[in-house]
Amino acid sequence: MNIENEKPVKSIEQLEKEAQSLLDPKVDDGLIKARWVEMFNRLIAFKKETGSHLIPNKFITDDGAKLGGWFRYQRQAKETAQMPDVYEYLMEREFGENWDDVSARGAARKNSTSRASWNQYVKALQDYKEEFGDVNVSARTLYQDLKLGNWLVRQRRFSERLSDEQIEILAEIGITIERK
Structure with a gap:
């Protein structure tokens, strides 16, 4: 096992601080992060409306945002260990530890x-x-x-x-x- 290639483990406090910074509208971290936060907030709104964050892959919001595709991409990013720690932390904080559980989607x-x-x-x-x-x-x-x-x-x-x-x-x- 090559320890040099492993990502350092962040503490909950570090992740919470990063999450607060990411979600703070006053902090401009660039277009990619702003887009992620926008879609994350849309997913929260979807959950409030429907009672679940599990969304159809092809779901498109009333204003044309491809929320289902975004969510599918988030699951794939986590699966392939390409999701930034702070994004994964926010998804788990908002939707639970098994937010990406595909088997739960069917039910x-x-x-x-x-x-x-x-x-x-x-x-x-x-x-x-x-x-x-x-x-x-x-x-x-x-x-x-x-x-x-x-x-x-x-x-x-x-x-x-x-x-x-x-x-x-x-x-x-x-x-x-x-x-x-």
Whole structure:
């Protein structure tokens, strides 16, 4: 084992100090770090909205940020030991020690990631109603680059999977869903 090539181990205090500096908006550490902090904050917001930080690989925020791809890259960077210690520390501090656990993604995907997609479709449905004055969406309706009609058919077909809250949200928009 070649000890010269190993990274020195940093103390929690050192990592916390680096983290505070990194997250301090007054400190300009360059574009790459600023971009990382921006995406990290977007991931925190995603977690607050959905209840989980586990995000679909292709998830794109409303303003076009490729958050899913960024998160996938963070997991790969950790896996290949290319992630800076302070980034790894912040991810663990915010999302827990197993933040990069891919096996947990499958279990959580049913809740967090589909919930995020569900919210995107609901927003599109609200926009559709605002634009056209109704929610008469055919099964083939494509709206805002989403297969809105297909999604609505699936909501009706698999209504037993919807929570009472989801059924209520759809009812407020004008969609009647009857449980099977």
